[in-house]
Amino acid sequence: MRQDTPFKIFANCIPVKGATRSVFCDLQRNKVHLIPHALYTIVTEHQGCTIKQIKAAFENKYDEYIDEYFQFLEGEELIFYTEMPQLFPDLDLKWDYPFEISNCILDLDGQSNFDFTSILLGLNQLDCKYLEVRGYTALPMSVYESLLNAAQNTTVTSITLILADNDDCDLEDWENLCDTYSRVCGVTIHGHAEQLSRHSAKFSIPIKTVTRILNDETCCGNIKEHYFTSNTETFAEAQKYNTCLNRKISIDRGGNIKNCPSLPERFGNIHSISLPEATKQPGFKKYWGIGKDQIAVCKDCEFRYVCTDCRAYVEEPGNIYSKPLKCGYDPYTCEWVEWSTHPMKQAAIEHYNLKTLC
Amino acid sequence: MVLIHSRQQDDTTIEIIQWIRSIGKKTFRVNKVSDLEDISLEVSRGNIEAVYLNGSGMLYPRIETTDPLLQYHLREYLKNDAIAVWQYLFATYLKNLNAFGNLPFPGNMLNKLNVLEAAKNLGLAIPGYEIVYKRDRMNELKETWERIICKPLADGVSIVTDEVIITGQYTEEISSKDIAGFEDIFSPTLIQQLVAKIFEIRVFFFREKLYSLALFSQSDRTSQIDSRLNNLKSPQRQVPFILPDELQDKIKLLMSELTLDYGSLDFIVTPENNFVFLEVNPYGQYGFLSKSGNFYIEKEIAEYLCTSSKL
Numbered sequence: 159m160r161q162d163t164p165f166k167i168f169a170n171c172i173p174v175k176g177a178t179r180s181v182f183c184d185l186q187r188n189k190v191h192l193i194p195h196a197l198y199t200i201v202t203e204h205q206g207c208t209i210k211q212i213k214a215a216f217e218n219k220y221d222e223y224i225d226e227y228f229q230f231l232e233g234e235e236l237i238f239y240t241e242m243p244q245l246f247p248d249l250d251l252k253w254d255y256p257f258e259i260s261n262c263i264l265d266l267d268g269q270s271n272f273d274f275t276s277i278l279l280g281l282n283q284l285d286c287k288y289l290e291v292r293g294y295t296a297l298p299m300s301v302y303e304s305l306l307n308a309a310q311n312t313t314v315t316s317i318t319l320i321l322a323d324n325d326d327c328d329l330e331d332w333e334n335l336c337d338t339y340s341r342v343c344g345v346t347i348h349g350h351a352e353q354l355s356r357h358s359a360k361f362s363i364p365i366k367t368v369t370r371i372l373n374d375e376t377c378c379g380n381i382k383e384h385y386f387t388s389n390t391e392t393f394a395e396a397q398k399y400n401t402c403l404n405r406k407i408s409i410d411r412g413g414n415i416k417n418c419p420s421l422p423e424r425f426g427n428i429h430s431i432s433l434p435e436a437t438k439q440p441g442f443k444k445y446w447g448i449g450k451d452q453i454a455v456c457k458d459c460e461f462r463y464v465c466t467d468c469r470a471y472v473e474e475p476g477n478i479y480s481k482p483l484k485c486g487y488d489p490y491t492c493e494w495v496e497w498s499t500h501p502m503k504q505a506a507i508e509h510y511n512l513k514t515l516c
Numbered sequence: 517m518v519l520i521h522s523r524q525q526d527d528t529t530i531e532i533i534q535w536i537r538s539i540g541k542k543t544f545r546v547n548k549v550s551d552l553e554d555i556s557l558e559v560s561r562g563n564i565e566a567v568y569l570n571g572s573g574m575l576y577p578r579i580e581t582t583d584p585l586l587q588y589h590l591r592e593y594l595k596n597d598a599i600a601v602w603q604y605l606f607a608t609y610l611k612n613l614n615a616f617g618n619l620p621f622p623g624n625m626l627n628k629l630n631v632l633e634a635a636k637n638l639g640l641a642i643p644g645y646e647i648v649y650k651r652d653r654m655n656e657l658k659e660t661w662e663r664i665i666c667k668p669l670a671d672g673v674s675i676v677t678d679e680v681i682i683t684g685q686y687t688e689e690i691s692s693k694d695i696a697g698f699e700d701i702f703s704p705t706l707i708q709q710l711v712a713k714i715f716e717i718r719v720f721f722f723r724e725k726l727y728s729l730a731l732f733s734q735s736d737r738t739s740q741i742d743s744r745l746n747n748l749k750s751p752q753r754q755v756p757f758i759l760p761d762e763l764q765d766k767i768k769l770l771m772s773e774l775t776l777d778y779g780s781l782d783f784i785v786t787p788e789n790n791f792v793f794l795e796v797n798p799y800g801q802y803g804f805l806s807k808s809g810n811f812y813i814e815k816e817i818a819e820y821l822c823t824s825s826k827l
Binding site: 168169170186187235238240241242244245246247249250251252254256257285390394 | 531534535537538714730732750751753754755756757758759760789807808809810811812815
């Protein structure tokens with residue numbers, strides 16, 4: 159530890175203050191470190207000072223704690239020492255994306271009779287890059303093949319498949335699918351008898367099976383620690399935008415074009431309107447600018463810039479600025495509890511008619 | 517439309533294309549020798565408005581023969597012919613267009629030694645260096661400078677035949693034990709003093725604008741000598757950096773002297789806080805720099821390519 163050289167926080171490690179405690183978001187190494195408010199104060203208000211100066215500022219009453227704090231900061235490589243702190247600026251948290259739509263969710267069940275060619279044509283016109291396909295019932299492999307064929311030569315270069323287990327298909331078949339269509343970048347099979355995971359032989363695409371069953375879009379919207387993403391792109395986007403809904407489009411099982419399949423607002427049906435036309439409808443971008451700083455409770459949460467969000471299922475239906483219903487974290491007590499059994503949430507659960515609380 | 521020539525699997529190029537499309541311009545991507553005809557056609561129609569070049573990526577036809585030597589010579593012959601056409605296009609029709617990048621052909625290569633001299637003449641600090649031919653001299657330098665490194669004089673070596681694979685593009689430290697194993701006399705070898713560093717600076721220069729990152733490679737042993745050798749688990753810290761004004765001016769002068777409007781420059785910052793210039797790379801990749809600094813360099817380049825050309 160260097161007591162006499164000013165310290166500086168690495169610009170991509172950003173301290174964020176919550177109601178009760180703070181965190182250090184390491185945007186380069188995708189880590190979130192819990193820290194007490196006292197350390198938040200030291201690193202934000204005393205940045206550019208030496209440890210000696212900081213100790214003196216606290217009248218040398220907390221020297222031991224301060225040394226301990228700096229051991230931690232050094233150990234995680236969150237700070238460094240330099241005689242020229244003025245040459246290290248903060249990270250610019252601007253966020254931009256070339257197109258109006260970056261991601262699309264396409265939901266499928268037995269009733270979804272979609273013209274994949276026209277859907278992919280629409281996504282191509284929007285310059286959409288990512289597609290997530292969620293299949294709720296077992297469909298023949300030929301359905302997925304025709305979808306993936308339609309994606310050839312379009313801007314949709316990354317396709318993730320989350321599909322219902324199909325008795326006619328084994329892991330080999332999914333592997334073949336991944337190695338035949340180079341745009342597939344991951345496959346998850348839900349409702350499988352066991353949890354398995356492997357990579358396809360040729361393109362090394364991750365394939366996994368889970369036992370959990372996804373019945374419909376109401377399965378979405380969970381807020382969990384392992385969904386946190388600590389990187390510059392997400393952190394910067396979260397400053398002003400909703401990281402779950404910004405630049406997204408979706409088609410629900412019935413072909414309704416929406417911002418997200420779980421949201422009530424429809425902007426036409428895929429059988430009668432094109433995707434680019436739907437994005438021009440008034441209200442399509444209604445949720446895009448609702449960042450965490452505007453959402454009740456979330457705005458006091460230390461995880462607000464690394465978290466996902468959900469505007470479809472909220473604690474107070476009708477208040478689009480209320481906390482995600484499926485979040486069990488309380489930033490005032492710092493405790494995670496099971497959201498689905500929480501007495502305060504039962505009315506909302508009933509309102510949304512959430513049958514399977516997954 | 518913007519003419520694009522780069523490596524095929526380059527993520528940065530895809531981002532450039534996306535930004536160009538978002539501005540409403542078309543792109544025309546070329547990679548094969550047979551594309552040259554289409555370029556000439558588009559040029560004659562007056563359709564090419566700007567050019568983006570990044571790294572190599574031209575694919576040359578493969579000649580079906582079992583003799584690897586014949587294969588190699590035929591390829592070189594076809595390659596040089598194609599290069600002649602490229603050079604002609606750039607000297608004539610494509611000359612006055614807004615452009616980013618340099619064609620990766622031998623005539624455009626920078627000579628490291630010339631660059632070091634030019635930097636020195638502008639008052640930039642450079643590490644001690646010497647071209648060494650004999651083992652005895654190498655021992656002397658090792659003694660004088662304590663730690664020495666060896667760098668490729670040109671592009672390094674990359675030889676792959678049926679019998680051998682010899683590759684080396686990285687900078688490596690030379691130990692006394694290494695020297696003991698050398699021949700008395702060897703081919704010209706660039707030896708540089710290993711300068712102690714607290715961090716490295718990577719500067720991306722484009723049309724008088726500078727974007728800089730500080731790379732803290734010292735905390736991790738794998739990247740101490742060459743910061744490109746990075747540890748994946750706890751990657752080296754890369755944070756934005758503000759170059760002192762005087763250094764910015766000298767970089768601009770150096771780039772103007774080398775007639776480059778784009779390139780990456782490497783510096784070392786010593787424990788005494790001195791800035792030591794290492795090299796300029798006119799084909800440097802800037803994608804990682806843009807991401808680490810959240811600079812959106814790709815967007816700026818695309819915007820420049822989509823503004824009307826100088827003429």
